[in-house]
Amino acid sequence: MECISVFDMLKIGVGPSSSHTLGPWRAAERWIQELKDKKRFDKVEMISVDLYGSLSLTGKGHATDYAVILGLTGADPERIPVENINSIIDDVKTHNVLLFNNEKSIPFDFKSNIIFNRKFLPFHSNGMVFTALINGRNYKSTYYSIGGGFVVQEERKVAKANKIIFYCTFPYPISYGEELLKFCDQLQLPISGVVLENEKSIREEESIDFELKRIWNTMLECMYVGCHTEGNLPGGLNVRRRAYDMHKNLIGECNYENPQEWLESIRHTEVKFRQILKWVSCFALAVNEVNASLGRVVTAPTNGSAGVIPSVLMYYLVIENHNADFEHIKKFLLVAGEIGSIFKKGATISAAMGGCQAEIGVSSAMAAGALCELLGGTPEQVLVAAEIAMEHHLGLTCDPIGGLVQIPCIERNAMGAIKAINAAELALDTDPKNVKVPLDKVVSTMWETAKDMNTKYKETSEGGLAVGVNMSDC
Numbered sequence: 001m002e003c004i005s006v007f008d009m010l011k012i013g014v015g016p017s018s019s020h021t022l023g024p025w026r027a028a029e030r031w032i033q034e035l036k037d038k039k040r041f042d043k044v045e046m047i048s049v050d051l052y053g054s055l056s057l058t059g060k061g062h063a064t065d066y067a068v069i070l071g072l073t074g075a076d077p078e079r080i081p082v083e084n085i086n087s088i089i090d091d092v093k094t095h096n097v098l099l100f101n102n103e104k105s106i107p108f109d110f111k112s113n114i115i116f117n118r119k120f121l122p123f124h125s126n127g128m129v130f131t132a133l134i135n136g137r138n139y140k141s142t143y144y145s146i147g148g149g150f151v152v153q154e155e156r157k158v159a160k161a162n163k164i165i166f167y168c169t170f171p172y173p174i175s176y177g178e179e180l181l182k183f184c185d186q187l188q189l190p191i192s193g194v195v196l197e198n199e200k201s202i203r204e205e206e207s208i209d210f211e212l213k214r215i216w217n218t219m220l221e222c223m224y225v226g227c228h229t230e231g232n233l234p235g236g237l238n239v240r241r242r243a244y245d246m247h248k249n250l251i252g253e254c255n256y257e258n259p260q261e262w263l264e265s266i267r268h269t270e271v272k273f274r275q276i277l278k279w280v281s282c283f284a285l286a287v288n289e290v291n292a293s294l295g296r297v298v299t300a301p302t303n304g305s306a307g308v309i310p311s312v313l314m315y316y317l318v319i320e321n322h323n324a325d326f327e328h329i330k331k332f333l334l335v336a337g338e339i340g341s342i343f344k345k346g347a348t349i350s351a352a353m354g355g356c357q358a359e360i361g362v363s364s365a366m367a368a369g370a371l372c373e374l375l376g377g378t379p380e381q382v383l384v385a386a387e388i389a390m391e392h393h394l395g396l397t398c399d400p401i402g403g404l405v406q407i408p409c410i411e412r413n414a415m416g417a418i419k420a421i422n423a424a425e426l427a428l429d430t431d432p433k434n435v436k437v438p439l440d441k442v443v444s445t446m447w448e449t450a451k452d453m454n455t456k457y458k459e460t461s462e463g464g465l466a467v468g469v470n471m472s473d474c
Contacts, residue, residue, distance in 0.1 A: 002175070002341075002344075002345050003169060003170055003173065004341035004344060004345070005198075005199060005202065005337075006195065006199060006212075006333060006334055006337030006338070006341075007211055007215075007337075008148075008150070008337075008341070009148065009299070009300070009301050009336075009337040009340040009341055009344070009366075010215050010298050010299065010300055010301075010309075010333060010336070010337055011148070011149045011298065011299045012077075012078045012214070012215065012218050012296065012297075012298055013025070013077040013078065013149055013296070013297065013298075013299060013303065014067075014070075014077045014080070014082060014085070014294055014295070014296055014297075015063075015290065015291030015292060015293070015294050015295055015296075015297050015303050015306075015405070016062055016063060016291050016292050016293075016294065016303055016304070016404070016405035017062040017063075017064075017302070017303050017304055017405055018147065018148050018149040018299040018301075018302040018303040018304070019054075019126055019145045019146070019147045019148070019149075019302065019350050019351065019352060019459075020054070020055060020058065020059060020062030020063075020064045020067070020126070020145070020459075021062055021063050021064060021066075021067040021303065022067070022077055022149040022299065022303060023126065023145025023146070023147075023149055023150065023151050024051075024055065024064050024067045024068050024071065024128060024145055025067040025068070025070055025071040025077050026071065026077075026145075026149060026151045027071065027128060027130075027143035027145060027151045028049075028067075028068050028070075028071025028072045028130070029071050029074075030143065030151060030153070031130040031141055031143065032071075032072070032074070032100075032101050034141060034153075035132060040132065040134055040139065041100075041101070041103075042104070043134045043135065044100065044104075044106065044132045044133070044134055045106065045132075045133045045134060045135075046106060046107060046108075046113075046132070046133040047072065047098075047100070047106065047108065047113065047130065047131065047132050047133070048112075048113045048114070048115065048130075048131045049068050049072075049113065049114050049115070049128060049129070049130055049131070050115045050117055050128065050129040050131070051064060051065075051068075051114065051115065051116050051117060051127075051128050052117045052119060052120060052121045052125075052126075052127040052128065052129070053119070053120035053121060053124075053125040053126060053127055053352070054120075054125045054126050054352035054458065054459045054460055055125075055126050055127065055128060055145065056116040056117050056118055057118060057403070057459075057460045057461060057462065058400065058403030058459055058460065058461050059116060059403070060116070060403060061235065061400065061402050061403025061404040061405075061461070062403060062404075062405060063294060065110070065114045066085065066089055066294070068114060068128075069088070069089060069092055069098065069110070069114075070085065070088065070089075072098055072100060072101070073088060073092075073098065073099055073100070073101070073102055074099075074100075074101040074102040074103070075088065075102075078296075082294060082295055082296055085294055089110075092108060092110055093110045096108060096109050096110075121142070121144075123144055123154060124144040124145075124146055124350075124352075124353070125350075125352040125353060125455075125458065125459075126144055126145040126146065126147075126350065126352050127142065127143075127144050128142070128143050128144075128145070129141070129142050129143075130142075130143070141153065142154040146348075146350055146353075147301075147302060147344070147348060147349040147350025147351070147352070147353065147358065148299050148301045148302050148340075148344065148349045148350070149299050149302075149303075150344075169201065169202070170198040170201055170202075171197065171198065171201050172187075172194055172197060172198055174194075174198075174338070174341070174342070175342070175345045175346065176342065176346065176440045176443075177342055177383045177386075177438065177439035177440045177443075178438070178440055180194065180338065180342070180379070180383070181379055181380060181383065184379040185379075190331075190373055190379060190382075191334075191335050191338060191369075191373060191379050191382050192330070192331035192332075192334040192335050192373060194338075195334040195335065195337065195338045196208070196334055199334070209326070209330065212326075212329070212330050212333050212334075213326065215298055215333065216313075216326075216329050216333065217259075218296060218297070218298050219287070219297075219298050219300075219309070219310035219313070220259045220260070220263065220310070221259050221296075222286070222287050222290050222291075222295065222296065222297050222298070222306075222310065223259075223283050223286045223287055223310055223311070223314065224258075224259040224262055224286075225286075225290050225295065226241075226243045226244075226285070226286025226287055226288075226289045226290045226295075227243050227244065227247035227262075227282065227283075227286045228244065228247070229241060229243075229244060229289070229290070230244040230245070233289060233292045233293055233406055234292075234293055234294075235292070235402065235404045235406060236402065236404075237401065237402055237404060237406055237407065239292075239406045239407065239410075241289045242285055242289075243282050243283075243285040243286035243289055246278060246281070246282040246285065247282050247286070250269075250275065250278060250279060250282060251265070251266070251269070252269070254266070254269065263314075263317065263318070266279070266314075266318045267317065267318045267322050268322075269318075271319065276315070276319055277418065279314075279315070279318070279319075280311050280312070280314075280315050280414070280417050280418060280421065281311075281414035281417070281418070283307070283310060283311035283314045283315075283417070284307035284308060284310075284311040284413040284414040284416075284417045285307065285410055285411075285413070285414055286307070287306050287307035287310055287311065287413065288304075288306060288307040288405070288409065288410040288413045289410060291303050291304070291306050291307070291405060292404065292405050292406050292409075292410065298310070300336070300340075300363055300366070301340040301343075301344065301349045301359070301362055301363060301366065302349060302350075302351070302359045302363070303405070304351065304356075304359050304360075304405050304409050305359040305360045305362070305363035305412075305413060305416065306363075306413070307410075307413030307414070307416075307417065308360065308363035308364055308366075308367050308413050308416040308417045308420060309333075309336055309363060309366060309367045309370070311413070311414075311417040312367035312368075312370070312371055312417050312420050312421060313329065313332050313333075313367075313370070313371075315371075315417075315421060316328070316332070316371060316374055316375075317329075320374075320375065321374070324374075328374055331370075331373060331374060332370040332371070332373075332374055333370070335366075335369055335370040335373050335382065336366040336367060336369065336370040337366075339365055339366045339369045339370070339382075339383075339386045340362055340363075340365075340366045342439070342443060343358075343362045343365065343366075343390075343443055343446070344362075346440070346443040346444060346447060347443050347444070347446045347447035347450060348447065348450055349362050351398035351458060351459040352398075352458050352459040352460075353450060353458065354446065354447070354449075354450030354453065354458070355395070355396055355397045355398045355450060355453050355457050355458050355459075356393075356396040356397055356398040356409075356412065357390075357393045357394055357395060357396040357446055357449065357450070358398075358446070358450060359398070360393060360396060360412045360413065360415070360416040361389070361390050361393030361394070361396055361416075361446065362390070363413075363416055363420075364389040364390065364393060364416035364417070364419050364420045364423070365385075365386040365387070365389040365390040365393075365420075365423075366386070367389070367416075367417065367420035367421075368385040368386055368388065368389035368419075368420040368421075368423035368424045368427070369382045369383065369385045369386035369389075369424075370382075371385070371420060371421060371424040372384075372385035372423075372424040372427050372428060375424060375425075375428060376428070377424070377427060377428050378432070380432035381427045381428060381430065381432060382427070383432075383438070383439040384426075384427040384430050384432055384435055384439075385420075385423045385424045385426070385427035385428075386423075386439050387435070387437060387438065387439040387441075387442045388423035388426055388427060389416075389419055389420050389423035390439075390442050390443075390446060391437065391442050392419060392423075393416070393419070394442075394445065394446060394449055395449055395453070396412075397453070397457035397458075397463070397464050398457060398458055398459040399456075399457055399461065399463055399464030399465045399466040399467075400459070400461055400465075400466060401461070401465055401466050401469050402461070402466070403461045403466075407465065407469075408465060
């Protein structure tokens, strides 16, 4: 059974894509460690990286080449000052030299040492091969970015079966929603309580709280930055940031100096239903505009869908419960992480494998379930909320224009957030005994839909809006 922590589902990283940016970045880090473990790092004379499948087809729009370079330099995506990214890349391009793991300089040509191969590797559509030249011989290692920043290395024993082996040490291992409900009943705990017990088996609760606060503060900072940054997004589509103007019209004359004061000022702003829709949309747009500009976000469960969960959590804090504190935030994130892990185990959170239903659909389900618990829903109703949210995202394709995480990705986060809130409310008015489609069924249906979906709608920019819109008109 796959053992997935909340902190596996909610990772801090740099945009614009968890599978195409954060994953390759982490793969480069793992490759460096592999070389060190095998006592080969100091002997490396030259390196090259081959990108395959979706990583190749939309890699430039997703800054995959940038991510690989940053990973090879030893930079940490959680802590690197994002304003330094372009200068690091420009330095490599200008001098054709890479400071490998910030330890040794090796020749590196940005254009020829990162190769974009259009063909797909058999194990997963996001494949990459790292090659090191040592004593005249090439040493190759293959990695796969399987969505949400998760990276696996090719293991030949399981690659042919297209499977990954995991081992779980949680006291309450969960693969299905039905198992989660049984543990809730057995322990007489809400979903957040069961998830917390699992997390406490691998780290102290003080550490859990510290990391969840760090995740929430990153989300809050991301929304704050997005709401206070104007102009066009990078990438060539000349997409204008909208969160800045929306926020300016909504906030009025409120005074604040930092993200926490900003949050409190919004809490005391009188809002009507139409404004609620605008606020939620504003929060979601803000996050994904930051993501699209190589800003720091939290995968939830991916970078492309990073705006749904923080915007729904903000909705709860500023609309539903002005007295909410960290304990509410903690429960929300614990529930969201567990629901996301059920989808990852039973289906996929990779758009390259399942289309956008695997990103926005899953994030909407995560947010819906988490909000439902905070609003007083039973564990059964929480899973109903997640099921409703996903049910109405089934079949959603991933067809980014220009391979950029901008159109239609940014708006989809706003739509996913609104659907999540609606799903939570519907679940609260639902008797779970009358539900015809359980969460586990919609998870398996989503996976079957993913397998049936044409490859051109799976983050390749070879179908849908990606070919139906003339980029010169953007």
